[in-house]
Amino acid sequence: MKCIRCILVVMLFSTILTGCWGAREIEHMIYVNTMGIDYEDDQVVIYVQMVNFSGIAKRESGQAQEQKTFIGKAKGDSFDTAIFNLYASSPQRVVWSSVKTIVFSDKALKHDIIQQVLDEWDRYYEFRYTVWAMATHEPMEEVLNTPSIADLSVLYSQLNSPLREYEQSSIIAPLYFFKFIRKWKEKGQTVLLPSLNIAHGWTDNNKPSPNLSIESVCLLDNQKFRGCLETPDILGLRWLEKKTKRTPLVIRDNKTVKAILVMNKIKSSIRPKLSHGQPVFDIKVSMQATISQLSTSFHKRKLEQQAIKEIKNQIMTTYRKGLEMNADVLGLSGIFYRSMPKQWDKFNAKGKFPLDPESIENIDVKVNLVSGGISKMR
Numbered sequence: 001m002k003c004i005r006c007i008l009v010v011m012l013f014s015t016i017l018t019g020c021w022g023a024r025e026i027e028h029m030i031y032v033n034t035m036g037i038d039y040e041d042d043q044v045v046i047y048v049q050m051v052n053f054s055g056i057a058k059r060e061s062g063q064a065q066e067q068k069t070f071i072g073k074a075k076g077d078s079f080d081t082a083i084f085n086l087y088a089s090s091p092q093r094v095v096w097s098s099v100k101t102i103v104f105s106d107k108a109l110k111h112d113i114i115q116q117v118l119d120e121w122d123r124y125y126e127f128r129y130t131v132w133a134m135a136t137h138e139p140m141e142e143v144l145n146t147p148s149i150a151d152l153s154v155l156y157s158q159l160n161s162p163l164r165e166y167e168q169s170s171i172i173a174p175l176y177f178f179k180f181i182r183k184w185k186e187k188g189q190t191v192l193l194p195s196l197n198i199a200h201g202w203t204d205n206n207k208p209s210p211n212l213s214i215e216s217v218c219l220l221d222n223q224k225f226r227g228c229l230e231t232p233d234i235l236g237l238r239w240l241e242k243k244t245k246r247t248p249l250v251i252r253d254n255k256t257v258k259a260i261l262v263m264n265k266i267k268s269s270i271r272p273k274l275s276h277g278q279p280v281f282d283i284k285v286s287m288q289a290t291i292s293q294l295s296t297s298f299h300k301r302k303l304e305q306q307a308i309k310e311i312k313n314q315i316m317t318t319y320r321k322g323l324e325m326n327a328d329v330l331g332l333s334g335i336f337y338r339s340m341p342k343q344w345d346k347f348n349a350k351g352k353f354p355l356d357p358e359s360i361e362n363i364d365v366k367v368n369l370v371s372g373g374i375s376k377m378r
Contacts, residue, residue: 030090031098034159036140037113038105044113046082048072049144071144079116096126100160102177106137109225129178132162135218136196146198146212158212170244172214188334190327191220195228219327226327236318239285239311240268251306260293261307272336279336280359286366300369308365315363328355
């Protein structure tokens with residue numbers, strides 16, 4: 001009898017114990033690494049990139065294994081419909097909590113798919129806001145299938161780890177999705193969306209080895225896509241970007257490179273004010289510089305003056321390029337709104353804050369050349 005009682009007690013308690021019967025193995029789920037959003041034939045097209053994590057673990061432990069990247073594709077009348085159509089063709093459950101990057105094609109930006117994406121992102125619990133936001137004009141499938149060089153995982157490419165390259169050479173600042181959303185919704189803000197290109201400057205045993213590179217910026221002003229600017233046209237942005245750490249400045253005489261300086265410790269401020277009833281802005285920038293290359297004899301002060309002149313020119317060139325696209329690339333409208341919201345409402349009554357080349361009244365740049373490397377400066 002005691003034995004029977006013990007068996008009954010064990011059976012009774014076993015019914016209330018929690019177990020792992022509903023658990024799923026990692027290899028039985030599809031973890032999305034990157035999501036691409038495109039638009040073609042009046043339909044939203046989504047791409048999902050899945051990375052083989054087991055292959056990454058074995059490679060990092062010293063065991064060579066071919067990297068495999070899988071791409072899924074689905075279409076729909078809307079962003080949400082495309083996702084459900086993806087589920088229909090998926091062999092396993094799709095998990096979105098591991099997404100590291102979301103990439104918009106220029107066609108998706110032009111057709112205002114962003115609002116659909118933001119709405120879905122706010123509603124589904126698996127989506128995270130701490131993902132990178134990017135754009136591209138390249139074919140989406142080619143972008144997601146582009147391997148990293150030196151057999152590195154795509155997790156360490158500029159697609160998923162843009163900060164690594166940016167800390168070494170700060171030209172185009174990476175953008176988190178939550179900052180994208182804030183600027184998209186806030187008055188007077190312009191979203192500067194980094195854009196991916198497929199670069200062809202690398203080889204693998206004399207065979208072409210394409211690589212991803214961030215070489216342009218797409219502008220979204222007043223929740224409208226305005227176009228994209230290439231690197232030569234947006235060099236002025238880095239002097240006003242708070243995240244800039246280290247960036248090169250080339251000093252030329254006509255087309256001849258006279259010097260290359262590496263700029264760091266950059267600080268900037270933009271002060272809005274009214275002049276003759278119109279909004280104008282004073283820009284102040286200061287930084288330190290070291291000499292990376294010097295092909296001619298320059299006095300320290302003269303080199304600093306040349307750098308100041310070039311930085312002012314880059315800021316104004318970027319600003320004017322933005323105006324040509326009907327975009328406030330320097331974010332002056334947002335700065336004015338935070339400082340003088342009532343006046344901003346009056347100026348913005350017609351739906352567009354008034355900006356022209358004369359809106360920047362003064363640019364004050366200070367450059368302190370602190371080192372010539374191991375060579376002495378005069």
